[in-house]
Amino acid sequence: MKADLRYDPVIGLEVHVELNTTSKMFCACRADVFGAPPNTYVCPVCLGMPGTLPVINAQAVRFTVMTGLALHCQIQTHSVFARKNYFYPDLPKGYQISQYELPLCTDGWLEVETSAGVRRVGIVRVHLEEDTGKLIHVGEHSLVDLNRAGVPLMEIVTRPDMHSAEEAYALVTHLRQIVRYLGVSSGDMEKGAMRCEVNLSLRPQGSQELGTKVEIKNLNSFRSVRNAIAYEIERQTRLLEAGTQITQVTMGWDETAEVTRPQRSKEEAHDYRYFPEPDLPPLALESAWVERVRQELPELPYAKRARFVAEYGLSEYDATVLVEDRAVADYFEDVVRCAQPSVHAKLVANWVSGEFFRMMRETGTPIHEVRIRPDDLARLIALVANNTLNQTAAKQVFGVMWQTGRAPEVIVQELDLGQISDREQLAALVTRVLAENAEAVASFRAGKATALRFLIGQVMKATRGRANPQLVEMLLREQLGEEQ
Template sequence: MRYETVIGMEVHVELQTASKMFCGCAADHFQVEANTHICPVCTAQPGALPVINGRAMELTAMTGLALHCQIRPHNVFARKNYLYPDLPKGYQVSQYELPLCEDGWVEITSEDGPKKIGVERVHLEEDTGKLQHTGRASLIDYNRAGVPLMEIVTDASIRSADEAFDYLNKIRQVVRYLGASSGDMEKGAMRCEANISIRPEGSDEFGTKVEVKNLNSFRAVRNAIAYEVERQQQVIEEGGQVRQVTMGWDEQMGVTREQRSKETSEDYRYFPEPDLLDVHLEVEWINRVGRELPELPADKAARFSEIYGLNQKDIAVLIEDAAVAAYFEEAAQHSGADPKSVANWVTGEIFRRLNDEDVLIADAKVSPAALVELLALVKDGAINQNAAREVFTELWEKGGSPAAIVETKGLKQISDTSELDEAVAKVIEANPDAAEKIKDGNLKTVQFLMGQVMKETRGKANPQLVQELIKKQLRV
């Protein structure tokens, strides 16, 4: 029997705010001394009262609008009741029946083309503390307790691990463009859980879902879903029944492991948070948040295609990071710049240097203006591609002007026909076997002779002219 995979995703995104969700403590907790960003509110001391972080509300509303959600003017915070050592109150302040954002969608690319994944809700809550296990004891760091956490919940329209991967990438891209979050999964700024079930192909009934946690990387998401789908198929084919449980992903072993039975909403005994008033958002507040939205990835992709004529592969790479897209566009808008050449160099030489030095585009040592000047020298025939790469290296390592570097290093391209004719003749005379192969129709050998001419001219010969002269002298 063939089965269809049914997946719903819950993505938790830590918001980049200065303070926590309901108190004035610093929200930064990564690599911070334990229990230094805490106060009576986030550690649940008697009598301490919460105050809603307005910036967290704005960032969540912006995310909701970017995901095509409706902003609910009336929303309510609720207590989600459960006991765990990293939860000092004994409950988590979240949103349940009346979330801030609902009924949106995200467009991904599936095997059959573009596909919309429904976003049921985007709501706000507070993060928990962190347990640190040391030998026989477990210590608790409450620096993270109370940090603003945005939860994005999909419907069950994801059908494969690849679709889940693409969906997560789109979410991370959006929150980064908005400045809502770093989206760094390795730092815990973005965490996700997958609700996975299978059903016979053609069936409208949902199977028993299993929640998989501990997905702390994109690779883990893809691998865990693939493994869990296969596990559920095996259970059913062996005559068993899939149980509704919470599984944890064991990255080292590459398997899911049962953690506990899966809770339902009734288990959490949600009720409105009595220490917070209902939130009533004015229409002007919602409109203002909408006006503050930057250009989003999908809109930028469409514009890059229309204005710069780039292919979808280049566009996807360039818009992955808003700062990279801005660097490209600053260069591409210079007078006389060729957008395709700029894109090739940004995704080629620039990216290679950034990766080698593990730095961001903001730290690039070649400015957009310098890159355009370098490419203009290539376009005008002043230097060839090999020389351009040498100039680029000099620019990156020492700075300066492309034209000045060309002059100082003597890299100007040789395009004088008489001078090149002499070099070509010398190379042909030194390589008679290669010359005969070309005469016999093996034109691939032309590349070999071109390489020899480049050596003879210390890489300064005009490649196109060299190729023409080789063929002319050999009469092919």
């Protein structure tokens, strides 16, 4: 093994994101095409029939500008669509309407967190285009479904600023979190709403020159992105160490075999002959409009996390878990709002990231289907905080709330679970328990501390777990002391 010669991977990403507009990019067909019967969301425009004209979907432009702003990009006040010309059966017009020289957003950055610290990754551009149709290969033929043709597609191109599989993985997952926060895409890689291509090369450590670039395609999950990069780094390192040149090639990731394989190269290099789309007048976005969009951006994950730490005194870890999903973060804040000032936000965080997440996981319930109303959860937590309910009983009540969506007080009454904190009632019980357990009392007197635990247990048993344990202990100590 040649230990001295090390190689640095240089990684850039191209990420395609399907925007979740109601209609397609250039026509009024429905855009929620996933799972729709083939060729049912189509019209003369997206089928590329002669004599039709495209019209830009304003919402898709807005979504792209929102994303560009979230990625700290310059929003271009002059932007142009272009034709990318090539023949393929999933592209009915013989060209894809995309953007080339004048994209909507340029020169941004995004910071991601890795085990080696925070890394800033440059964003070259964010542009808008239309998706292609879908091909299914059956023997001698390919079948074409054009539902997806014309769905708005946003392309995000990063600078080659990443140097490990972990960094690239962190970037794509953070990108997904951001498009979800912005509400511009589902970000589901498994459903093709987010697709990723990797550009990767190796260079000797310390060198500034870039090595030969290999492109990796067919990455259908976040796991694939990470594994394909790790695999490709290893493959290229082996080749370089053996003194073999890397050839510029497009690789496809075989998810089952977990290897990259060279994709059969097309017979000719692509020559797309881009030119400005004559059917679409340019966009001239007003800076006042862009500013309004900026003002209306939702709070983004890292900012929300920092606020949760500062405002609610949560740990970094708790805050990270709670802001993972925007709707969950909103739910948490709703509970906090209802619970304050009597209940500390930390208690709410414990409940949401504890019992609440556990139930979501175990029952596979998404946040918008949870039946417990935030104010009900707030009152349940308050019942524990003011000693009306002990933890065990509270979890039982929570379980019923989860299933029925009913108010905690009603359930507490029905199940007769309220904690007994009545001093006189408990004092009488303690007296009785002491009288009935002379042996334990004697061994406590003899200095056996565990005897006290036993006596507390006897009182709890007599109340079926409802007695306030702190109060019981206090009363026991009092009465044991009095008898001395």
